Amino acid sequence: MSNQTNSYEIPTDRAYDREHHMWAQFDPASGDVFVGIDALGLTALGDLAYVTLKDVGKSVKRGESLGTLEAAKMTGDLIAPVTGVIFARNNMVVSNPGLVNQSPYVDGWMVVIKPSDWENESVQLVAGDDLPGWVDSEIKRYRSQGWID
Amino acid sequence: MDWRLITDDGVSASFGLAADEALAQRVGLNLSQPTLRLYTYQSYCALVGRFQNVENEIRVGYCHEKGITINRRPTGGGAIIMGADQLGVALTIPGRGDDSYSHARELMSNFSDGLLCGLNQLGVEARFRRKNDIEVNGKKLVGLGVYRAPSGGLLFHASMLVDLDIALMLRVLNTPFEKLSDKEIDTVAGRITTVRRETESNITLDEVRRVVTAGFASAFNVNLVPSGFASDELADIEKLEQGKYLSEDWVHQTTAVPDSNGSAKVKTPAGLIDVSVTTAGATIKAVFIGGDFFAAENAVADLEASLRWHTGQPEKVAATIEKIFQNRGSEFNGIRPEVMIEAVTKAVARARVAESQTRADPYGCYVNPGGAYA
Numbered sequence: 001m002s003n004q005t006n007s008y009e010i011p012t013d014r015a016y017d018r019e020h021h022m023w024a025q026f027d028p029a030s031g032d033v034f035v036g037i038d039a040l041g042l043t044a045l046g047d048l049a050y051v052t053l054k055d056v057g058k059s060v061k062r063g064e065s066l067g068t069l070e071a072a073k074m075t076g077d078l079i080a081p082v083t084g085v086i087f088a089r090n091n092m093v094v095s096n097p098g099l100v101n102q103s104p105y106v107d108g109w110m111v112v113i114k115p116s117d118w119e120n121e122s123v124q125l126v127a128g129d130d131l132p133g134w135v136d137s138e139i140k141r142y143r144s145q146g147w148i149d
Numbered sequence: 150m151d152w153r154l155i156t157d158d159g160v161s162a163s164f165g166l167a168a169d170e171a172l173a174q175r176v177g178l179n180l181s182q183p184t185l186r187l188y189t190y191q192s193y194c195a196l197v198g199r200f201q202n203v204e205n206e207i208r209v210g211y212c213h214e215k216g217i218t219i220n221r222r223p224t225g226g227g228a229i230i231m232g233a234d235q236l237g238v239a240l241t242i243p244g245r246g247d248d249s250y251s252h253a254r255e256l257m258s259n260f261s262d263g264l265l266c267g268l269n270q271l272g273v274e275a276r277f278r279r280k281n282d283i284e285v286n287g288k289k290l291v292g293l294g295v296y297r298a299p300s301g302g303l304l305f306h307a308s309m310l311v312d313l314d315i316a317l318m319l320r321v322l323n324t325p326f327e328k329l330s331d332k333e334i335d336t337v338a339g340r341i342t343t344v345r346r347e348t349e350s351n352i353t354l355d356e357v358r359r360v361v362t363a364g365f366a367s368a369f370n371v372n373l374v375p376s377g378f379a380s381d382e383l384a385d386i387e388k389l390e391q392g393k394y395l396s397e398d399w400v401h402q403t404t405a406v407p408d409s410n411g412s413a414k415v416k417t418p419a420g421l422i423d424v425s426v427t428t429a430g431a432t433i434k435a436v437f438i439g440g441d442f443f444a445a446e447n448a449v450a451d452l453e454a455s456l457r458w459h460t461g462q463p464e465k466v467a468a469t470i471e472k473i474f475q476n477r478g479s480e481f482n483g484i485r486p487e488v489m490i491e492a493v494t495k496a497v498a499r500a501r502v503a504e505s506q507t508r509a510d511p512y513g514c515y516v517n518p519g520g521a522y523a
Contacts, residue, residue, distance in 0.1 A: 049406070049429060049432040049458065050199070050225075050429070068199070074294075074296065074297055075200075075224055075225040075295070077299045094406075095405040095430070096406070098431040
């Protein structure tokens with residue numbers, strides 16, 4: 001399932017952090033949340049050259065850093081969309097950051113978090129019927145700010 | 150609107166870097182006002198980019214012998230030396246929540262304009278090259294970087310070469326040159342310039358600082374009010390300096406993306422093309438194009454700069470080279486773009502092969518190499 005808007009693929013099977021363009025996909029079977037960067041955020045950043053991720057077992061808090069990156073356009077932090085403990089991390093993207101640009105939603109996932117408050121924090125993410133309007137407004141915002149052409 | 154201007158000189162690497170990062174974080178939280186900081190480091194410091202491996206970039210033994218401090222910037226890009234003749238320029242402004250500040254690319258353009266405006270006052274005709282250089286006739290004069298703090302605060306950083314001891318720089322940095330001869334120094338001097346060289350004067354750093362201040366006031370339409378750090382800012386800087394920038398874990402951290410080198414030579418009727426590249430994974434970090442063909446030095450420097458921090462994907466490398474040749478092909482005097490593409494892509498491919506042969510990847514997908522600074 002995907003929402004193809006202005007060539008930015010935003011799958012509708014997951015939720016998104018409005019500000020930091022991180023996606024969060026809840027797995028009902030395990031209660032875990034897979035996390036990565038969405039296509040629009042990646043377009044704004046450009047090709048990733050380096051990625052670091054916090055270790056498994058470390059706690060992360062929604063809105064705070066779960067790792068860092070250097071992209072074509074800047075360095076900065078990867079911001080956790082949910083609070084919890086890192087259960088797994090994708091070392092493939094650490095050793096080959098280009099994987100995130102090539103496959104942001106499948107091979108380019110970054111960490112799996114065991115969330116501590118998914119029920120309350122997930123409502124702060126954008127998902128479902130709200131996605132198309134949010135994507136359109138974000139594309140307009142990014143374009144007006146010069147992050148994308 | 151008033152912004153703060155802080156000038157300080159001879160700062161340690163750890164303090165200088167911690168101050169920039171602390172102000173970026175604080176300005177994103179509205180704890181500090183937008184600040185332009187124009188400062189110099191103790192002579193000398195060697196600063197690597199955020200994700201570079203110190204041992205790959207710096208001759209550590211030489212630095213220890215000469216008392217040159219090594220540290221790591223929050224911004225990306227390549228290694229540099231900083232001292233009394235290199236002006237550090239750090240602008241910290243909020244990155245969100247206020248539309249007047251939120252146009253990031255426009256801000257980068259304004260940031261560059263502040264520097265260009267100041268240089269123009271000195272009669273230096275410089276230009277901004279996306280993503281991270283200000284050049285004069287294809288020669289790099291200023292390196293630029295952007296760091297986004299977790300708070301959303303933005304740090305625009307520049308290192309402006311008022312002057313540069315190129316021989317010292319080549320002794321400090323690991324370069325492709327096997328020995329340091331006058332020819333190598335001349336080659337690098339052909340790719341870099343300084344304010345003193347461009348103005349043909351012995352202009353002081355303070356005078357450069359004065360015109361850069363005026364340039365920023367004009368580019369951002371603000372009053373720059375001289376001030377110092379507040380006590381709570383100094384406390385945050387101290388905390389960050391002690392916890393991060395004085396930590397060996399920060400300075401000597403390594404990345405999982407290995408550096409690799411590759412080279413290729415292609416004979417053409419117009420002469421030999423000899424290309425050396427350094428890659429970090431799929432990214433080209435640096436390119437050096439030599440050989441015995443005749444070409445305008447600026448055109449070669451332009452091509453090298455266009456390929457720095459560029460993806461190594463062959464089709465994208467080819468597109469960039471073709472674009473340069475469309476504009477400056479005649480300056481390569483008979484070298485055809487497809488031959489240059491062949492040389493560069495071969496060098497990149499060899500670097501990738503070398504990387505795959507030497508890569509030690511003992512970790513599975515769920516096993517974690519350590520590291521305090523993820």
